[in-house]
Each structure stands twice: as C-alpha cells, then as structure tokens.
Amino acid sequence: MRDTLSPDTRAHLIRTAQALADAARPETLRHFRTGIASDDKGPGPGGRFDPVTEADRAAERAMRAVLARERPQDGILGEEYGTLDGTSGLTWVLDPIDGTRGYISGTPTWGVLVAVSDAEGPLYGIIDQPYIGERFFGGLGEASVTGPLGTARLRTAPARPLAGATILTTFPEIGTEEEHRAFRRVADQARLVRYGMDCYGYALLAAGQVDLVIEAGLQPYDVQAPIAVVTAAGGIATGWDGRPAHGGGRLLAAANAEIHAAAMELLAGS
Known part of the structure; x- marks a missing residue:
C-alpha cells in the first residue's frame, strides 16, 4: 500500500499524526507532577508493576476523537482502548503515555507515541515529549526534531566500535x-x-x-x-x-x- 499513496494522502497522514500529538499534549501535562493516582493493570513483563492513569486514558480518548473526525476509515490499535477495525488498510498505533512508571515518578523521559502503519509496518511515527516540548518525527520523507533548540534534521551516529x-x-x-x-x-x-x-x-x-x-x-x-x-x-x-x-x-x-x-x-x- 505504501507505494500507492498519493502525495495528498501522505500529506494528510502527516498532518493527522501531528494533530494527534497536539491533542495528547495538554491531556498529559494536565496531570503531570500532580500526584495523580495510578492503577495496576496487572503484572507487566517480568511481573513488574504496570501502572495506568487517567492521563493515559484521557490522552488516548483525545487522539481517537481526532481520528474519528479526520480518518474514520482507518483502523486504530491503542494501548488503553484496544482495536478498532478500519477499511483503508491503514492503522493508527497509539501509546498515549509510553513510560507511565516514569510519568508517575515525575521524570521527563516518557512520551506520546503515534504511528500510522500498513501491513508491512510503520509508515510514519512521532515520539513526543510534552513537558520538554520536544517532538521527534520520521517517515514519508521526513526525519526531524522540534523543541527548545529549534528544528533540526534527525541523523543517527556514524559507525564506531x-x-x-x-x-x-x-x-x-x-x-x-x-x-x-x-x-x-x-x-x-x-x-x-x-x-x-x-x-x-x-x-x-x-x-x-x-x-x-x-x-x-x-x-x-x-x-x-x-x-x-x-x-x-x-x-x-x-x-x-x-x-x-x-x-x-x-x-x-x-x-x-x-x-x-x-x-x-x-x-x-x-
């Protein structure tokens, strides 16, 4: 499918992904470092405490509302509210707060994850850190970060031992x-x-x-x-x-x- 996407569709996917991250930001920041209560979803990998908060749920609800308006034909796979089947062959993969353990501890290393994928894997993704104000995004011809230091192209490190x-x-x-x-x-x-x-x-x-x-x-x-x-x-x-x-x-x-x-x-x- 990725090879048949029109330029307009690619641009719309990028705009939608950015809108999803925009929608999640205020919902996560509303509760950050407030002592928000957390529930244990059950043992995570290795039997670890696996917390979820109202911030996780609110951020995913906000993103799903954007998709209902902008891309109702696409599927959704979200951590908190599961799977919604679509008809387009594209699926939005959402983690409203990746790193909830860090979130409830007050560390700024958690993030909002947004990806749009086809059967072969992700086409475009965003790693957004709302508290720092950094957004890393890549795919569909893009690879950039925006944040307190401005905008820069993303490039991984050269080879070393x-x-x-x-x-x-x-x-x-x-x-x-x-x-x-x-x-x-x-x-x-x-x-x-x-x-x-x-x-x-x-x-x-x-x-x-x-x-x-x-x-x-x-x-x-x-x-x-x-x-x-x-x-x-x-x-x-x-x-x-x-x-x-x-x-x-x-x-x-x-x-x-x-x-x-x-x-x-x-x-x-x-």
Missing part, C-alpha cells in the same frame, strides 16, 4: 533471565550503559546521541513509532534475530548497520 558505544534500555533486568544474559553480553562490551529511558531512548538514538537501544517484552504500540523515527533518521530497528519487529517482542535499534551487526551477533541464541 562497540567498545566506544553508548547503549540505552529501560529495565536493568531487560526481560527473562536468558534475555538479560544476552543483553549483558552486549552491554559488557560497551563504553556506557544507561537505564530508564523508555521511548526517549529511541529519540536520542535518532538524534545521533547514542548508538544502541536494546529491549524485550514490548507490544506493537511500544515499538511502531520508534521504529519509524529511527529508520527515517538512518538507523536500523529489527528484532534480535534481524527480522521485522513491528509486532513487538525484542527490539534492537541501532545507529548504523555495523553496530547493529555487532550487537546482533552477541544477542544470537537468546
């Missing part, structure tokens, strides 16, 4: 014991490893600040916007086995083909 690399992930334990051991094989070779980034790690990868993001136990709404942004910026985002990862699971996002291959070799067998 794994021994000089910076790696980001969210949880130190990363997933199962086997997945953790595989991650450590890569992390032990790197210069620097940082934790707790959620979706903001992929934004930093797209901006050329870091070399790798490695995660596991992910859902489609966790990965589709980051995959779009990272690949538009010149990076590579696949499963740990090199296959497409837009369905979730294990994600290896890399600044370039060289470091992607080096990391994948160490992850092999997990």
